[in-house]
Amino acid sequence: MRTPTEQAAQQDQSAERKRKQKENNTKQYNAxxxxxxxxxxxxxxxxxxxxxxxxxxxxxxLQPKAQQPQKRK
Known part of the structure; x- marks a missing residue:
């Protein structure tokens, strides 16, 4: 079992990872x-x-970059 401090630290890491992924997705979309x-x-x-x-x-x-990405299966 984790202490509340350990749980909070893990949630912070998860939130940071999600924020970075969102930033990356935004950059790719804009490009x-x-x-x-x-x-x-x-x-x-x-x-x-x-x-x-x-x-x-x-x-x-630019033409290959402008095409829609393949959907993941």
Missing amino acids: RKAAVDRVVELEALKEQGQLTDEQETELAE
Whole structure:
């Protein structure tokens, strides 16, 4: 059996782990959202024929990041 002090310490560790996981999830979501926005912008330029070589390379790099992640089974 744990003392109340030990239980409180474990809860603090658990809360900290959850907070860090939430921050990480938020960063990943924002990065993916930014990649999607940029891909849309670059694809619009591509349709207009105004895409530079650098932008074409950027588009190729961002497209996989902009895709939805695979659902875990």
